[in-house]
Amino acid sequence: MSSEEWQFVRFTLAMAALSTLLVLPAGLALAWALAKGKWPGKTLVETLVTLPLVLPPVVTGLVLLKLFGRRGPIGSWLHDQFGLDVVFTWRAVAIALAVMSLPLFVRAARTALEEVNPAFEQLARTLGAGEWKVFFTISLPLARRGVLGGTLLAFARALGEFGATITVAGNIPGQTTTTSVAIYQHIQTGEDGRAWALAAVSALLAFGAVLLAQLLSGKKKGGR
Amino acid sequence: MQIDNLRTQAGSAITVLFGPSRAGKTTALRCLAGIEQPDEGTISFRGDIWSDAAGGQFIPARQRKVGFVPQDFALFPHLSVAGNIGYSLGRMPGAQRSSRVREMIGWLGLEGLEQRLPGELSGGQQQRVALARAVAARPGLLLLDEPLAALDAPTRGRLRSDLRHTLQQTGIPALLVTHDRNEALAIGDEMVVMAGGRILQQGPVQEIFSRPASSEVAAIVGVETVQAGQVLEIGSELVIVSVGSTRLVALNNDLPSAIRDVYVCIRAEDVILMKGEPSQSSPRNALASTVRMLSQDGPIVRVGLDCGFPLTAMLTKQACAEMGLAEGMKVLAMVKAPNVHLIAR
Numbered sequence: 001m002s003s004e005e006w007q008f009v010r011f012t013l014a015m016a017a018l019s020t021l022l023v024l025p026a027g028l029a030l031a032w033a034l035a036k037g038k039w040p041g042k043t044l045v046e047t048l049v050t051l052p053l054v055l056p057p058v059v060t061g062l063v064l065l066k067l068f069g070r071r072g073p074i075g076s077w078l079h080d081q082f083g084l085d086v087v088f089t090w091r092a093v094a095i096a097l098a099v100m101s102l103p104l105f106v107r108a109a110r111t112a113l114e115e116v117n118p119a120f121e122q123l124a125r126t127l128g129a130g131e132w133k134v135f136f137t138i139s140l141p142l143a144r145r146g147v148l149g150g151t152l153l154a155f156a157r158a159l160g161e162f163g164a165t166i167t168v169a170g171n172i173p174g175q176t177t178t179t180s181v182a183i184y185q186h187i188q189t190g191e192d193g194r195a196w197a198l199a200a201v202s203a204l205l206a207f208g209a210v211l212l213a214q215l216l217s218g219k220k221k222g223g224r
Numbered sequence: 225m226q227i228d229n230l231r232t233q234a235g236s237a238i239t240v241l242f243g244p245s246r247a248g249k250t251t252a253l254r255c256l257a258g259i260e261q262p263d264e265g266t267i268s269f270r271g272d273i274w275s276d277a278a279g280g281q282f283i284p285a286r287q288r289k290v291g292f293v294p295q296d297f298a299l300f301p302h303l304s305v306a307g308n309i310g311y312s313l314g315r316m317p318g319a320q321r322s323s324r325v326r327e328m329i330g331w332l333g334l335e336g337l338e339q340r341l342p343g344e345l346s347g348g349q350q351q352r353v354a355l356a357r358a359v360a361a362r363p364g365l366l367l368l369d370e371p372l373a374a375l376d377a378p379t380r381g382r383l384r385s386d387l388r389h390t391l392q393q394t395g396i397p398a399l400l401v402t403h404d405r406n407e408a409l410a411i412g413d414e415m416v417v418m419a420g421g422r423i424l425q426q427g428p429v430q431e432i433f434s435r436p437a438s439s440e441v442a443a444i445v446g447v448e449t450v451q452a453g454q455v456l457e458i459g460s461e462l463v464i465v466s467v468g469s470t471r472l473v474a475l476n477n478d479l480p481s482a483i484r485d486v487y488v489c490i491r492a493e494d495v496i497l498m499k500g501e502p503s504q505s506s507p508r509n510a511l512a513s514t515v516r517m518l519s520q521d522g523p524i525v526r527v528g529l530d531c532g533f534p535l536t537a538m539l540t541k542q543a544c545a546e547m548g549l550a551e552g553m554k555v556l557a558m559v560k561a562p563n564v565h566l567i568a569r
Binding site for chain 2: 115119141
């Protein structure tokens with residue numbers, strides 16, 4: 001593999017890490033809200049959060065293109081206020097990865113939070129804890145294995161994301177080319193050897209992340 | 225489930241919520257803690273309204289300053305003993321918080337266990353940590369749900385009197401749920417008897433045990449002999465009842481004058497056994513009986529007698545042996561009139 005290809009790998013890792021960081025706050029908030037009781041619009045939110053899992057990734061990419069493009073609602077605001085371009089830059093990569101990996105994280109985190117014994121949360125309230133304190137000192141720590149597993153899954157998903165990324169970020173080596181996009185390109189141009197090399201690296205990374213996630217979810221809950 | 229008018233005394237009394245399982249005691253406790261919300265009615269504490277279903281008011285648990293100890297203690301498994309006890313003290317400055325935690329640890333004899341996790345503690349230690357955690361922030365009310373039920377029998381017996389003493393030391397009024405008669409007697413000042421989601425009787429513990437207000441209460445608090453009877457004569461002081469063909473003398477404790485059908489309740493502890501002929505002695509009731517059954521219950525022997533109706537007496541093993549009691553033997557069962565308790569039907 002050439003140094004350019006290693007750059008693709010580094011870039012993909014960095015983007016996946018960034019997107020996972022982006023996913024965490026929103027994902028935790030969503031997981032918490034969905035885990036706790038009924039509220040109006042809950043089913044709608046659940047559906048929206050699940051959509052990126054089942055929509056064709058290009059479709060998600062298209063939607064992001066519309067939103068973040070120069071003339072889109074969010075894109076134009078960013079351009080006018082901050083001079084920022086999103087589409088066809090690394091920012092689009094990060095956003096695409098985040099959107100595509102959010103559903104996996106929310107699912108895992110929600111399950112983990114739901115499995116926390118409500119007796120602990122109730123008791124914390126009798127000891128004067130407000131909802132934020134209950135979440136950060138009781139629910140989240142007790143759900144940490146599942147949440148961590150979800151984080152790893154989201155990271156692994158982000159590593160392999162293709163359809164949305166190529167739609168909204170394109171293929172600009174050094175700027176927006178991820179490993180999956182590079183592999184696709186190599187196949188198109190008949191450079192199978194290079195495609196396989198990148199594929200191997202990709203597979204190893206994904207395998208490692210998912211294996212860790214499995215190990216974490218397999219252990220006893222609430223263990224030390 | 226419906227609870228009407230549960231009122232407890234001012235002061236730092238220990239009130240026991242007593243009754244069989246599924247009586248609604250735990251639900252009542254959880255409503256008081258603010259963990260559950262009643263559909264109807266009001267809850268107020270020292271004049272402050274905590275819950276008013278009609279008015280739509282509900283003060284959540286975290287604003288009530290209660291100390292709640294559930295049956296399984298619910299110690300936070302990921303926090304140490306010190307972490308658990310100090311959980312409610314978040315707003316205190318660090319030094320003050322540590323000193324309060326140390327105080328609680330010293331008070332309940334948990335020295336050396338500060339850094340242990342709940343999973344490493346014995347049942348008795350867990351109970352003390354749960355109590356320390358509940359008391360640390362000086363709540364206005366303590367709520368304990370079957371505090372000894374999760375412990376094994378020998379530990380339970382040992383901790384029973386300790387618990388009363390500990391609760392008294394806090395000076396905080398406490399409401400304690402139990403279905404165990406010995407616990408209620410040992411720990412409570414006041415008692416509320418509940419069954420089927422209703423309050424049946426309320427008052428000082430001793431009084432409820434000696435004067436249950438209904439046969440249902442009598443059965444719950446464990447009066448051993450409850451028989452249907454008919455009033456034969458009502459005097460101003462004494463009442464004569466018949467149970468089957470046997471006549472008994474009881475005290476007239478504000479019985480309605482036209483009463484006819486009653487339940488006759490006699491506690492096993494109040495039945496005295498004697499061999500031989502009745503001579504002059506104070507008990508008004510001296511019943512010729514035959515021993516039908518003997519059953520040992522620890523240091524006690526329960527004696528099932530037939531005196532025209534089934535009567536249960538309770539003797540020490542020693543007394544039983546000294547009298548040489550055996551099935552089929554004839555004895556005299558003596559019961560003082562004040563201990564023949566009548567419940568109008």
